[in-house]
Every structure is written in structure tokens, then in C-alpha cells.
Amino acid sequence: MFRPLVRRAAAASVALVPLLLLAGCGISTGERAVGADATEPAVPPALTEVEPLADPRDWEGEVVVAPDDAVDPIAEAPEQQLPVTLTDTQGTEVTVTDASRVLALDVHGTLARTVAELGLADTLVGRDVSTRAEGLRDLPLVTQEGHDLSAETILGLDPTLLITDTSLGPWDVVLQVRDAGIPVVVLEPDRGLDNVASLVRDVAEALGVPEEGAQLAERTRTEIDEVRAQIEAVAPADDGQRLRMVFLYVRGQSGVYYMFGEGSGADSLIEAIGGYDVAEEIGWNGMKPLTDEGLVAAQPDLVLMMSGGLTSAGGVEGLLERLPALAETPAGRNRRFVAMDDGAVLGFGPGTAAVLDALAVATYAPDAVS
Structure with missing residues (x-):
């Protein structure tokens, strides 16, 4: 049903180029290699069409994946x-x-x-x-230098409604829009599988x-x-056999x-793709600065990341140089990383199923890319 776009980088590569420029082909056993044409992504089959590895730990090298971004409207120009x-x-x-003139803005798109x-x-x-969906x-763009909102650009578009959350700033810009008489609806910024439908x-x-809305939520x-x-059909049934996973947020140039x-x-997200969430085991709550002690305790088999973060650290090799403790974990020793576009991986919106499908293909059948 969903056809994820996978871009692969060489396991020995010093750096990843940006996600939009990287494509993968020329796969060899246990290693991801950049093909001759690095501008077009390879499109693997859906999870239901691939043969998963007998042992989900039996691969090496990073996989950078993007979900299908095709929009499938629940209705055609519904009456408001x-x-x-x-x-x-x-x-x-x-x-x-x-x-009739809407801006809907958040850090994930x-x-x-x-x-x-x-x-x-x-x-x-x-x-x-972060809004890059088809069409x-x-x-x-109303954001500048990353995710900074521009009041001048927003007001210049003459919107009649702004829907946002607190993930973008400066917040003074949102207040300025409201002071200009434009209705502003602020939604919950926290995202997870439990509030996709309510969002x-x-x-x-x-x-x-x-x-x-009710139809799309359903x-x-x-x-x-x-x-x-x-995913449950291909992931190990025993918790002890599931891949130990952690999610790292990295901005290498800023030392974050x-x-x-x-x-x-x-x-x-980790639970949904059939992984074992190590953070729960070691009592790691919320989003906290990474420590060597945390990595040693986690001993992940696989690391999930945002592709932009992986690039900022100089790819897997650069990241392991910056984080020697990570290099001593099973994930680090095997260069076993799965990354996805920053805006998609934790977006938890109508495209969530495609995100899960793409991550599952990368995790359980990484050599299914032609």
C-alpha cells in the first residue's frame, strides 16, 4: 500500500549529502553503497512485498528513508x-x-x-x-533561516486564518498576526500515535x-x-529478540x-515499528542531553535519527568520532542507523502509516531496494 523512498549511503562514508540529493543502488551484502545516479531515489516495494531478514540484526550500514508523500484527500473541496x-x-x-486563505504552520509540516x-x-x-508534501x-515560504517565522511574509500573504502550535517561533510573530485581526488557532504541539486522530x-x-475530519481521522x-x-508479522515476537532502539536528536555543527x-x-514510534524501547528500560524520560552513561546503559542495536541531524554530524563516521561511547554499542559497531527526513519522522499526521511502513522496510528488509 505504501511505497517508501529509500536513499542509502555507504557504511564507510565520512559524510552524508543532504537527503534530497542521495539515492541508493548497487547494494552488496552487508553494505550500503552510493550508486552512479545519486539524484533519483530508489523506490522499494511495500513491507508486505519484501522478504524480511531472518535475524533483524543481520545487516550493517545506515539507511536513510523517506515515506511516500502523496496526498490523498478525503474529499474534494468540501463545503466549509x-x-x-x-x-x-x-x-x-x-x-x-x-x-479561504489559510496558513497551517508547525515544525513538522x-x-x-x-x-x-x-x-x-x-x-x-x-x-x-517542513511542508514538502506533493502539491x-x-x-x-513563511519561515526564514530554518524554522523562524517571518511576520512580514505572513501578513503579506493576507491570510484569513492561521493554524499553528508552539513548535515555531518567535512567538511574538504569532501574537503580531493575532493583533492584526487574523484569527489564530493554537493546537497541541505534542505528537504521538495516541493523538494523531485528535489532531x-x-x-x-x-x-x-x-x-x-472524522472521516480522515478514522x-x-x-x-x-x-x-x-x-510490522508485527515480521518483527520478533519475543521482547528479548527485538532490536534495542534509541532515537537520537543531533545537530553536530552546534554540538547538540x-x-x-x-x-x-x-x-x-519505536514501539510501532516493533522495536524494544531502551529508554523505558533505563528510565530516560522526555528529551534530555545525551551522556556516555546513557549510551552505555542503552546498548542500542539500532539508532533512529533525523536525516538532517545525521548529515550535520558528518554522517555515521563523523557521529561516531564525536560520540566514542556510541561507537562501542552494537549499533555503532555495525553502523546500524535508520534516518528519516526531519519533518516526517515525528510528524504523526495523516501520513503516519507511510512513515511506519518506510521505517519498517529499512529496519527489517534493508536490502529490498533495487
Whole structure:
């Protein structure tokens, strides 16, 4: 059902080039090699179409993967039932009278993707840097230097509604938009498998399409359940045989190294792809700076990362040089890393099933790429 786009890098490579420029082919046993054409991604079969490894630890080398970003609207230009008055996550009462020019902005690009999946892509007038779903990439950017919001750019687009959360800033920009008389709906920034459906419904409510929101939430949940069942069929049934996984957040140029634990969203991601969440075992809660002691205690078999973070550290070799304790873990010794685009991997929106499917292919059938 889902066809992930996998880009592979050589296990001995000193650095990864940006995800959009990396493609993989020329696979050899136990090693990922960059092919001659490094501009087009290889498209592997879906998880249900591959032969998983007999032992999920029986591979080496990093795999950088991107999910299918095709948008499949639940409806075509649904009629918006406006005005609507709602109370957002900050307790602010907001009345939306016009949702014909919408900005939906967050650090993952999930909110804009949700608007498009509701059948209202034509209402979007701009995007954040993480919004790269099919059909949305040509929208004007309203973020500068990464994820910084630009008040001038936002107001220049003359939006009639801003849907956002607290993951982007400066927050003064959001307040400036509100002071300009534009309705601002602030949604919950925390993401995980347990609130995918509620996020969809909240976006739909703000847009005046609650019925379509309920339908999209149900479809998304069904797709996630289907993929999780497929993953359970290939993942080891015994917890002791499951891959010990951790999620690292890295910005090598800034010297930022965090391990994400319980309640970060990464824990539910690891569980969903059939891994053993080491963070729970060692009592690692939330998002905390990485320590040698934490790595030694974790002893991960596989490390999940954002591809931008892996690139910033100089690829796997660069990361292991920066983190010698990581090099002494099973994941480090085998260069066993799975990375995904920063905006997608913890987005937990309508594309979640595709994310899980892509990560599962990378984890259990990494040589299934032609």
C-alpha cells in the first residue's frame, strides 16, 4: 500500500549529502553503497512485498528513508461550515468566519499536510520549511533561516486564518498576526500515535469541516493499524529478540546531542515499528542531553535519527568520532542507523502509516531496494 523512498549511503562514508540529493543502488551484502545516479531515489516495494531478514540484526550500514508523500484527500473541496467558534489548546476562544486563505504552520509540516488531506489544499497560501508534501512544495515560504517565522511574509500573504502550535517561533510573530485581526488557532504541539486522530479533528474543526475530519481521522487510524499489524508479522515476537532502539536528536555543527525517551513521541514510534524501547528500560524520560552513561546503559542495536541531524554530524563516521561511547554499542559497531527526513519522522499526521511502513522496510528488509 505504501511505497517508501529509500536513499542509502555507504557504511564507510565520512559524510552524508543532504537527503534530497542521495539515492541508493548497487547494494552488496552487508553494505550500503552510493550508486552512479545519486539524484533519483530508489523506490522499494511495500513491507508486505519484501522478504524480511531472518535475524533483524543481520545487516550493517545506515539507511536513510523517506515515506511516500502523496496526498490523498478525503474529499474534494468540501463545503466549509462557517462561522465556527472554538477554544484552542491555550484556552483562547477563537471565532473563524473565513477560511479561504489559510496558513497551517508547525515544525513538522503536519498541519498543512492535514489541511490538504481534508481536501482544502487550495485554501493554503504559504508553507513552513517542513511542508514538502506533493502539491504543496511551490507555496511561498513563511519561515526564514530554518524554522523562524517571518511576520512580514505572513501578513503579506493576507491570510484569513492561521493554524499553528508552539513548535515555531518567535512567538511574538504569532501574537503580531493575532493583533492584526487574523484569527489564530493554537493546537497541541505534542505528537504521538495516541493523538494523531485528535489532531486531525482539531484542524478540521478550525476549517469548518468536522465530518471530513472524522472521516480522515478514522481512515488514518485504520491505515496505521493495518501497517502495525504487518510490522508485527515480521518483527520478533519475543521482547528479548527485538532490536534495542534509541532515537537520537543531533545537530553536530552546534554540538547538540539529545536522546529522546518516554513521552517524546519517539517511544511510540519505536514501539510501532516493533522495536524494544531502551529508554523505558533505563528510565530516560522526555528529551534530555545525551551522556556516555546513557549510551552505555542503552546498548542500542539500532539508532533512529533525523536525516538532517545525521548529515550535520558528518554522517555515521563523523557521529561516531564525536560520540566514542556510541561507537562501542552494537549499533555503532555495525553502523546500524535508520534516518528519516526531519519533518516526517515525528510528524504523526495523516501520513503516519507511510512513515511506519518506510521505517519498517529499512529496519527489517534493508536490502529490498533495487
